[in-house]
Amino acid sequence: MPQIFTTSRAEAAVFRFPPLFYPLVAVAALAAQAYLPVVLHAAVYLDLPLLVVVYWACATRRPISASTLGAALGLAQDSLAHLALGVNGIAKTLIGYWGASFGSKIDADHAGMRMLIVFTAYELNRAILFGFERFLLGTPVPWRGEVTALAALVNAALALVLFRGMDRFRRWV
DSSP states (O other), X not given: OOOOBOSSGGGSOOEEOOTTHHHHHHHXXXXXXXXXXXXXXXXXXXOHHHHHHHXXXXXXXXXXXXXXXXXXXXXXXXXXXXXOTTHHHHHHHHHHHHHHHHHTTBOTTSHHHHHHHHHHHHHHHHHHHHHIIIIISOOOOOOOHHHHHHHHHHHHHHHHHHHHHHXXXXXXX
């Protein structure tokens, strides 16, 4: 049985990626996030930039760089979406910090832990967005917990496939 929790940060593996890997993945995620719902309406429940932020956070285990990537992708996603500018930026910044902090304490390469991290990150992201829309922006949006939970499960399953593909590009440090 594989070990899920590591005993020290030194035992946790840190990986390096090719220089253009994350810029290309980030642009592809933003483009797919903008255009996929036009083709397939059910794709509105996917959050591909969130998956990129979670993967970066768990792979690098550095909260500052994960927060910075989360802020950049969140702001870019806000510029393509209907939300107020900065709402996704703040949410994804918090998710990046949380993911990197949590990823440094556990074996984030384990498929079950990846699924749990993505599920929790999606739920937390939706809760932050709901809080901003409902209480700060005054938009009367209902909380649809069962739809959010199902969307989180779909995103977690998609993350297992995407993360496995992105793992092929990483190198040990």
